[in-house]
Amino acid sequence: MAATIVFIHGRGQEGKDPEALRSEWCTALAAGLGVPRLAMPCVLPYYGNVLHRVTAHAAKESELVELPADGGEEMPFHPFLPEDVGELERLLLADLAATTGGVQPELAGISDLLSWTLARRLLTWVSKNTSVDKEIIKVFLQDVAVYLSHGRKPVLDEVRRLLPASGDLVLVSHSLGTVVARDLLVDETVRRRVVFWVTAGSPLGLPTIQRNLLAKGTRHPGVRWLTTYDVNDIVALGHPLESGWGTPLSQIEVENRDTPHAIDRYLRHRTVAGPIGNACA
Template structure:
């Protein structure tokens, strides 16, 4: 039977087993005609868990990740994001400044208000988010993506130091190899920063096993500065991971997702032999916080595609 390997995005998360359960229940909820109960369909699953590489402890507030309330979804993604990054701490300050500017940040050295959900702003922008809240979330995104792409040495706990990229790559390859033994088709489902990790490993880690399909949700892979750090293995004309992805790459996005909105369409940037083959699908999420994994998992278009890829 089929197997799904999942990989999460930025921020502090509940511990691995709890997070995997949250993702499985999110797929199994909602309208009966679209829900995907992996267990009932004989589909096994695993989670590439990397939050502990950057964050000192798991998030104990599991209920926030289960909630359908928009403010709770916001809090689950922005509470306890850890410290952000300053220009002085960057491996390449010019790269960080360019990325910060493109993400509409005023300064990557962020001032975090005590309660960003109640923080007002007169800044006019295209995303339906309070300005300070967006700063807080994207400050964490900048830190996490920087530390991964530049393979920063990081000490989340006094007794442990990781080379961030090396450790997360090791975990991804290990879970993909294990998943490959459990069933076919084998599909990778990735969210947010997890899409960068999945792509990097499938294209740039020679001993990473192949998979049958790749799903990216709310991905920042369209951003030039991210693509620059994936070269030379990535090229615009032949960036599709053909050697490791046997079937489809399906990219689901919401145009108001603060992470994906800068360049949500990937087919033109990840061609195969010059041809556009990535299946880009716009599926609007509801409410203020469009980047929520739970909201992506509730989408009928995503569920239709995942059923097709898993052959259920």
């Protein structure tokens, strides 16, 4: 019996049709395999609305932050969210800057100082040096920070609820979904069913994420693992991963051209799709 492919999506999927989303992933993977349609079963445990509700609830329950009257640089990125989210945002931003390299001396040490003034200057620096818009970086920081601090349990509960009840699994995860997948693999009842795990455009190379996983640090989950990245994908700046995470871990560098973080671009590469197809056989 063929393994079931489990697509674990990333951030920013709230309000979308889960079946349409699953179809998009299937179409891209089929293109990568060079076939008109996939023969193996595929599911997409959709958690986009769950994470969105968690974010809204965290904002509702948060104490109102006193904002600077002059609208100065000490303004949080997301003043409606709790301080624990803001702290993680600043630490994640420092990680992105460190992996980009060449941080100006006056911006170094942000992970210790935790100043919003420095964070805003560092955000501008990272945006300039990666050619990624500041607003895109900010929403990435927000969603990862909310998942790590408030959203993990409801998201994992929803993903587990939507997994096939039995049979082997091939996990294909993207972006924040790779963090969700790593946390999911702590569950032994899930892990022993996983025959192959793919991470595309993953932030698992960032130290703040590693420190905040269910299995803290870079503990290899003990399953066959392929990670794929584009050097221009800001979310995957911590690649390559092998030096930290160990083996078995295959690493595939790809070129996604003008959309370096797009999952459909990742899945359309034969070097990525081929191993997924082989794992399902």
